[in-house]
Amino acid sequence: MKLESLPSGSLVFIDANIFIYYFTGTSPSCHQLLIRCSSAELRGVTSLPVLLEVAHRLMVVEARQKRLVRGANPVQKLARSPALVKKLSLYQEWTLAIPRMGIEVEEVTFADFMVSMGMRQKSGLLTLDALILAVMSRLKIPNLASADQAFSEVEGIKLLSPSDIHSS
Numbered sequence: 001m002k003l004e005s006l007p008s009g010s011l012v013f014i015d016a017n018i019f020i021y022y023f024t025g026t027s028p029s030c031h032q033l034l035i036r037c038s039s040a041e042l043r044g045v046t047s048l049p050v051l052l053e054v055a056h057r058l059m060v061v062e063a064r065q066k067r068l069v070r071g072a073n074p075v076q077k078l079a080r081s082p083a084l085v086k087k088l089s090l091y092q093e094w095t096l097a098i099p100r101m102g103i104e105v106e107e108v109t110f111a112d113f114m115v116s117m118g119m120r121q122k123s124g125l126l127t128l129d130a131l132i133l134a135v136m137s138r139l140k141i142p143n144l145a146s147a148d149q150a151f152s153e154v155e156g157i158k159l160l161s162p163s164d165i166h167s168s
Contacts, residue, residue, distance in 0.1 A: 002163040003033045003145055011043045012160070013136050014103060015146035016053040019046075021165060023058060023094045029162035033145055037102050044103040044145075047135050049128055051095055051105060058091035106135055123154050133157070 006012060014037075021027035022034050037044035059078070063069045068084045069077045078085055099105050108131060116127070116134040123130065129150060136144065136157060143158045144151055147165045151157065 001158060001160050003029050003160045004163060006033070006036075006042060006143060006145075006160055008036075008041050009043075010143055011045065011141050012037075012143040012145050013132060013139075013141045014044050014046045014050070015132065015144065015148060016050045016057065017147045017165075018145050018162070019050075019054045019094075019098060020057055020061075021147070021162060024061060027162045027164050029164045033162075034101055034103075040102060044101070045106055045139065045141060046098065046103055047106045047108050047132065049108055049131055051098060053128065054098070055091055055095040058094050059085070059088055062088050062091045106139065108135060112138060125150055125154070 012033075014033075018027075018030045018033065021030040025031075033042070034044070036042045056075075060069070060074050063074060063078055063084065066087070068087060112131060112134040115137065116130040119125065119133045119137075120127065120130040123133065125133065129148065132144070133154065135141075142156075143160055145160050147161050149159075149161070151159045
């Protein structure tokens with residue numbers, strides 16, 4: 001299903017890629033979803049690990065935009081050069097804007113981690129994706145906004161993807 005089909009008043013968990021597409025201006029569909037959350041038309045929820053992923057990925061985006069890193073493996077280049085990391089701050093502003101958009105940031109518990117281990121075994125999802133499912137399960141969130149089609153085979157959730165992003 002597409003993000004645009006989410007009815008008003010819905011509760012939705014928001015994955016990192018939605019925020020990345022929003023902040024990089026890649027997806028009007030993601031922009032509209034976050035506007036709907038900001039206006040309280042939708043209740044958006046994410047988790048602290050998702051925010052960490054967003055911050056990490058946006059740091060790389062910013063470093064590339066500022067031409068501080070080029071080519072393959074920008075993360076390794078940043079890790080080896082703390083002076084470059086110190087020149088970055090926009091990624092922090094973007095990440096801190098998420099809760100100001102009205103998106104609830106949920107803490108993750110050790111119990112969530114334990115539940116996610118079973119979900120990983122059942123679904124075959126990677127660690128952070130299974131953790132998203134565990135948090136969604138605990139909070140009884142039926143809808144997931146994500147461009148990650150790995151979630152499409154998971155029973156019990158409704159995956160809503162941006163209509164203007166085509167991922168494999």
